Amino acid sequence: MDNQNVDDHNLLLISQMYPNVYTPLVPQQAGEAKPARRRKRKSKSVAVAEEGGAEGSGWFRKRKLSDEQVRMLEISFEDDHKLESERKDRLASELGLDPRQVAVWFQNRRARWKNKRVEDEYTKIKNAYETTVVEKCRLDSEVLHLKEQLYEAEREIQRLAQRVEGTLSNSPISSSVTIEANHATPFFGDYDIGFDGEVDENLLYSSDYIDGLEWMSQFM
DNA sequence: TTGTGTTTTACGACCTCC
DNA sequence: GGAGGTCGTAAAACACAA
Numbered sequence: 375m376d377n378q379n380v381d382d383h384n385l386l387l388i389s390q391m392y393p394n395v396y397t398p399l400v401p402q403q404a405g406e407a408k409p410a411r412r413r414k415r416k417s418k419s420v421a422v423a424e425e426g427g428a429e430g431s432g433w434f435r436k437r438k439l440s441d442e443q444v445r446m447l448e449i450s451f452e453d454d455h456k457l458e459s460e461r462k463d464r465l466a467s468e469l470g471l472d473p474r475q476v477a478v479w480f481q482n483r484r485a486r487w488k489n490k491r492v493e494d495e496y497t498k499i500k501n502a503y504e505t506t507v508v509e510k511c512r513l514d515s516e517v518l519h520l521k522e523q524l525y526e527a528e529r530e531i532q533r534l535a536q537r538v539e540g541t542l543s544n545s546p547i548s549s550s551v552t553i554e555a556n557h558a559t560p561f562f563g564d565y566d567i568g569f570d571g572e573v574d575e576n577l578l579y580s581s582d583y584i585d586g587l588e589w590m591s592q593f594m
Numbered sequence: 595t596t597g598t599g600t601t602t603t604a605c606g607a608c609c610t611c612c
Numbered sequence: 613g614g615a616g617g618t619c620g621t622a623a624a625a626c627a628c629a630a
Binding site: 595597599601602603605606607608612 | 613615618620622625
Binding site for chain 1: 601602603604605
């Protein structure tokens with residue numbers, strides 16, 4: 375008996391033991407238990423041509439497993455995704471299935487599990503990407519805002535410096551204030567204020583210092 | 595009812611491991 | 613070389629809108 379025949383023989387036994395579970399659509403010849411044949415893969419057109427009614431064909435109709443069978447298989451799958459032959463045979467006999475069906479179910483289940491894992495992975499990466507894009511937008515906008523502030527501060531300093539230059543050039547203390555004449559636009563650190571000692575360059579970045587210049591300009 | 599999309603069962607081809 | 617794995621796909625079963 376070759377493998378296929380052994381398989382077929384087992385299928386027949388199973389279908390006899392569990393008529394409500396595994397039902398081959400093989401017409402029984404009078405007085406002869408014809409071995410059930412596994413449905414062969416074939417083109418739809420061939421299948422339809424051969425069929426003349428499914429009952430009359432020699433092929434198994436594909437059956438959905440019962441909820442209980444699927445539940446037990448799921449439990450077993452949770453336990454271990456791999457299926458060693460001892461467990462396969464045990465499950466098969468417990469559930470009234472062909473061991474081959476159990477093996478196929480596990481193969482398909484593993485494929486579904488893998489697909490789901492890939493899908494989950496994709497979702498995770500996508501979410502991380504979206505979060506990063508939002509954060510980048512926030513930072514871009516912050517940079518823009520800071521640049522605007524810096525630009526305003528520079529303009530204010532320039533404006534004040536021009537006023538200081540204009541005022542001091544006509545005042546007696548102008549001799550103690552030197553502004554580099556060749557600087558078209560005086561900028562941070564370009565001042566050399568002599569009347570009260572030195573001014574730290576860093577102070578020029580401080581809003582307090584800018585406010586102070588504004589206050590000072592009132593008296594000029 | 596029927597057309598259509600999705601899920602489930604099953605298989606063949608091919609690969610890996612022992 | 614055989615057993616059991618993945619991968620791709622056919623086909624039945626099922627869900628559901630029109």
